[in-house]
Amino acid sequence: MAPVDPHSFTESTQPATTHIALTLYFDFPSSTIHASALFTLQTPHSGPFFLDTRSLTIHSALHADQAIPFSLSATSDPIKGTLLTLTLSNHSSFILTFSTSPSSSALQWLLPPQTCNKTHPYVYTQCQAIHARSIFPSHDTPARRIRYSAILNIPSELSAVMAANHVTRRPPRDDDAPALASLNLNWCSQDRVVEEFVMEQPVPPYLFAFAVGQLGNREVGPRTRVYAEEGSAVLDSAAKEFEGTEDMIREGEKLFGEYDWERFDLLVLPPSFPYGGMENPKMVFLTPTVIKGDGSGAQVVAHELAHSWTGNLITNKTNEHFWLNEGFTTYAERRIVEAVQGEKRATLNVGIGWRGLNEEVERFKDNLEFTKLKNNQQGIDPDDVYSQVPYEKGFQFLFRIERQVGRSAFDEFLKKYIAKFKFQSIDTDTFLDFLKENIPGIEKQIDLVLWTEGTGIPSDAYEPELIVYKTIVSLANEAATGRMPGEDEVADWQGQEWELYLDNLPKSIEASQIVALDSRHKLSESKDYEVKVSFLQRAILCGCKEYYGEVEKTLKEVGRMKYLRPLYTALVKGSEEDKVFAKRVFSEARECYHPIAQSVVVSIFSKHM
Template identity: 35%
Template sequence: MTGPSPTALADGATPMISPILTTADAHDPFTYAEPEVARVTHVALDLALDFKAKRVSGSATLDILAAPGADHVILDSDGLDIASITDASGKKLAFNVGAEQAGKGAPVRITIPASNASITRKIVVTYTTRPGAEALQWLAPEQTAGGTYPYLFSQGQPTLNRTWIPTQDSPGIRQTWEARITAPEPLTVVMSGLRLSQVGEPAGPGRRAFRFAMDKPVAPYLIAIAAGDLEFRALGPRTGVWTEPSMIERSVAELADTEKMVSAAEALYGPYRWGRYDMIVLPPSFPYGGMENPTLTFLTPTFLAGDKSLNGLVAHELAHSWSGNLVTNANWSDSWINEGVTSYFENRIMEALYGRKRAMQEAALQYDGMEEAIAEYGADADITRLHLPKDADAPDGGASGIIYDKGAIFLRTMEQIVGREKFDAWLMSWFDRHAFQPATSALILADLRANLVKGDAALERKLMLDAWVYGPGVPSNVWRPDPQAFADVDAAAKAYGAEGKIDAAAWKGWTTAERLRFISRLPEKRSAPQLAQLDSALDLSNEGNNEILFAWLNLALANRYDPAVPVAEKFLAHVGRRKFVAPLFKTLMGQGDWGQPIAKRIYAETRKTYHSVTTGPVDKMVLGAN
């Protein structure tokens, strides 16, 4: 099958326009846009992919909604070579590209005719991207599973899409979009919108065109593209997976429960509103576990464990279809509204599909992640607040143990206090009330007070809402995991620490969560003979589950265990996921004269295979780059 059935969109239909928030706490300092003056509401791309030059070129036609009297609009650009900007009739518009700021790019100020009314105008930006555009990773054939054709994928979050799309690149300025993309035969193009044709249309000698549309306003970082030798396989009536042909069978087997996940999510918090839920399993250089691009979740191949033990990742990205895509943080200081809510929702999907034991174990790991972050930064540190302070509110700022884990535990604490039935009713209604809109911490707290607390002073005191969102550390009412969730595992870890006793038979019967818990509870300092015994008994160096292999390598390298070095080198050469790559290089660099030469040697070979999202933090650690 070449792909899901094309979807017809109503010709001439007026695109949905999402509101913007104008309160001070909704301001996004990481965009040059002035949405209250003039904002982008729709983006129409007509682009050609050039794999040889590693460039994208063509035009973006933007619908601009301008306030009365507005005579300019400001876009975000990072490295775009702009040839011209015109109005809909082809008349040139004056524009100026301002000074560039590191990590933010440059403002593009475009003069538009002023009007006495709020009207929508169209402007056409003709441009070319540069080969180093940070959102795009161009892979040579040898970097793919098939080894025959090149590959391209994008990663837009948090602010990288301005390197290939001239628009207002802020999560609070939601936009509808459409695209016509041409690529060399026989490559297939997929995007995070509804597919408008089954196969590519002829587009000149040796090229095909593919058309897509997103008729619902999304945060601009959710516009995503991939192109390569791709095959599609249906998983259910509205779900399916794209990947390279040699990976299709493994991917289908791992993702077999996806249709059930969608149904479970709908039963929890209301209808899935994006039409299809397809996924693409990308090459290993993809820098994240997953990216929740609407209608087409991007997934790392590192979750392919062969036993569905890591498909909590899929539940997480699916949950983003509500928390993150349906309701989006207006700026990056409130990332927890996306990630914390999603992490809680993910766990509820896992409970519905796989039972309470697995869900409670995974929730306990979230609690551990929160505690580790607070122990690292200190209970009074501002960075442990859910609403991030100014020195941590960068687009990729904060700590996952806070944004993801503390956010999830906050929701679980509320659920415990008010009861699951009442809490679920509120959360479903939150998604309904704010669908396709941005949100802030102040907005979600106001909604909680209006629709859950409802003036109950005693309940307000019990929930401690402001302490959770604006205070550091963990409030006293925190939900705590059942100490019996990992009782057997913790006992085994204690026995190992005291007596060196390893129960290999028990290990074989443990879940991934239990194995990760065991490794996390091992003594930090281990001798080479102790590590050799552990590796031999549990066969850790040959582990096929990447989460467990990563945990083992981190422990082994932290103890300067030489036999782990070739395993780590192979792992780092085949995995580009930042979650794994950055900590392992950090561990090596922390081992002084032993680890630093190893880190620098490996990074010199592997850096070219990583996406910019991964090289950014690793460059600072290994190369000392600013």
């Protein structure tokens, strides 16, 4: 037996699933999906066949109406979940019927009061890194790519979107779900509707995504619609914020080749969404916190767009090579931002990332394995070691190669790389072999092993040299002497400049300086959460209790882990009073967080309390 991924039960000796035809019935009152799935295998198989599951109830396994023996492992692995074993007899296809659990780690079910319009329920997915298995049995590893179709049976007052092509919206039919007949679902009720989707390109399971709610949309470009809750202010704001999306797509095509996904639609989710964005192909998911009113939120869109080439077209084979997704995408994002918004914006992003990388290396000082690009995650939950290292160290590695060979030569290499490995999942060694083959002698100019397998930050990494970057960092350092920036010095600052300034403030800064800074510049009231959270984190570390009301409000109104992690970490590292405060806030806010975010906060508490 040879597992292909430390986070999956998938065996290399067993055939891959090439297509899954899903039928999903959404039962909002019970926060459950009842489903069937027709699996098509690459080749017929006899003997044990393994699939990943988590918190699923398996009702039946069939081939041509004949039962297939199956079993679930008696115990559940805390990371991989529960092993589903089927006993096949030269089968190349089979049908499973199953139901999700209300505790599915990929799904957040929202009651009407938790939504923007307060009138209808909502459910959405987040499958990265290994949560697709809590929606349907699968080879839940990026090493195995699948095509799929889906029939979603939902209440008629709602609509659905998927990271797939929309086929039709129609009344339910009796022949939609014969495999689900034994569950006695009210499939053809007059108050139900069916939405059909198809994904024709092979994708890793973590890119499976849908959302169901009262959704509206606005056209913002020839390939892009923005979706959000109908009737909410978010929809119009998002359409304005992302009106330049087509320009970014065109720049991406110039840099990296043809856009292979037909559509690039955007769904702005409720505030509980745990990430800034998720690169689901054809339908990117976004947090509403990226809508800042000045267009700067489009930089998150640039990142998710860049994934259309690096991550979605070419995918890391396992999470131990996650930098192949995120390092490449961070590099690509900054190239797109530079082309559309200018070198200054791109360089400020590099500066913010540089500071973040240094902080993450400090975070992992007791376990430097996770400061490597290529690391060992055997027995490790990828959510527990999620960090900026694969993003920023990966970016630094690629930027080091660009500086060595020149931008034009590196651009040519990137296009070759994407064309060679599109719709494949690869590992670090595959990339390095291709790099050495196409840029002969590069291993003599750059220590490739140190960059990919070494810990920490290599000495030939790059801290930005742009004058505006150095000026902001210098102003932040001057805070150690008590000097705060004057009005004239910050007159043209946007969120990025303030974020960079706050991130570089010395640890020795006093509470009185934090209060004075806020009194002058109103940072605690910023509509830009990057700025607001960075300021509140500093306020907590300085013991500024007058801002704890704003901290509580922030922790209760957004579920993005980028904000939860620093605020809860700062609190639990503080006084006993701070820890009690953190526990109370979490107990009151918990149900408004996605299950992934809940588990991250719990892990912060367990580590520091």
